Amino acid sequence: MSKLTAGQLAVNCRGLTKQYGQGENAVQALRGIDLEVRTGEMTYLVGPSGCGKTTLISVIAGTLDRSGGACEVFGDDVASWGERKRAAWRGRNVGFVFQALNLVPTLTAAENVAIPLMILGEGHDKAVRRAGEMLERVDLGARARSLPAQLSGGQQQRVAIARALVHDPRLVVCDEPTSALDHDTGHRVMELLRSVASSAERALIVVTHDARIFSLADRIAHMDDGRVERVESTPSSR
Ligand SMILES: Nc1ncnc2c1ncn2[C@@H]1O[C@H](COP(=O)(O)OP(=O)(O)OP(=O)(O)O)[C@@H](O)[C@H]1O
Numbered sequence: 001m002s003k004l005t006a007g008q009l010a011v012n013c014r015g016l017t018k019q020y021g022q023g024e025n026a027v028q029a030l031r032g033i034d035l036e037v038r039t040g041e042m043t044y045l046v047g048p049s050g051c052g053k054t055t056l057i058s059v060i061a062g063t064l065d066r067s068g069g070a071c072e073v074f075g076d077d078v079a080s081w082g083e084r085k086r087a088a089w090r091g092r093n094v095g096f097v098f099q100a101l102n103l104v105p106t107l108t109a110a111e112n113v114a115i116p117l118m119i120l121g122e123g124h125d126k127a128v129r130r131a132g133e134m135l136e137r138v139d140l141g142a143r144a145r146s147l148p149a150q151l152s153g154g155q156q157q158r159v160a161i162a163r164a165l166v167h168d169p170r171l172v173v174c175d176e177p178t179s180a181l182d183h184d185t186g187h188r189v190m191e192l193l194r195s196v197a198s199s200a201e202r203a204l205i206v207v208t209h210d211a212r213i214f215s216l217a218d219r220i221a222h223m224d225d226g227r228v229e230r231v232e233s234t235p236s237s238r
C-alpha cells in the first residue's frame, strides 16, 4: 500500500446493502449506500435512530458482513476475504469506539487501552506502557490504574478513544462518542479526537446525533432509512 496524502479515497461504498434476518423477520438496514470518505478529514454520519448508522460503520470496519453492493477500504474489498485475514486487517488498520464503549470492567484504564497492542503481539508490559502514554494524550495519565467503574462517563469515553487510537490505525470509526457527555466535555472529546486522529493518512468517521458538534466536521453525510441522502461540506472543510 503506497503512502496516502490527504484527500485520497479511504472508503468507497457503492450500492451497499445489508439485510438482517430472513423472510417475515427480515429488516433492510442498508438499502443501497453510496458514500466516499477521504483521508485527512472528519466525516460525520447523522440521521434518525434506526436509519442504519451503526450497521454502516460496522460493515465499513469489517465487523459485519454486507448483503450486496461494494465497499472498498483503502482500495481493498475487505468483505470478500476470509474471517482470519479480515480479523488481521482489522486489528492493524481499524480503531473502533463502540456505541456502548465496551470497556472491560475488570481491567484498568491502561490495560483496556493496551488491548489492541496485545492483539498485535506486543508484550503486556510494553503495551501497558504505551497505553499509559496514549492516556496522557487524552488527559487521563493520572487515572491509568483506575477501573472503568471508578471513572466518570466522559473519562470512560476518553479511555475508549485512547484504545481506538493506540495502535495508530488508518481508519477510526466512532459510534456516538459524545452521547453521554455534557456540552463542554462533548466538545473537548471531539476536539481531542480531531487533533489526535486527524492525519493526512487517516480517515475518521463519527456517528452522531449531536447537532452541537456539527461545526467540527469537514463533511456531514445525512442518512435516512438505509440510504445516504446527501453529503454536505461544512465551512471547516473549505
Ligand atoms: N442484529 C440485528 N438484527 C436485526 N435487526 C437489526 C439488528 N441490528 C440492527 N437492526 C435493525 O436495523 C436497522 C438499523 O439499525 P442501526 O443500529 O444500524 O441504526 P442506527 O442508525 O445506528 O440507530 P441508533 O441511532 O438508534 O443507534 C434498525 O431497524 C434496527 O432495528
Ligand SMILES: [Mg+2]
Residues within 6 Å of the ligand: 053, 054, 055, 099, 175
Ligand atoms: Mg447506532
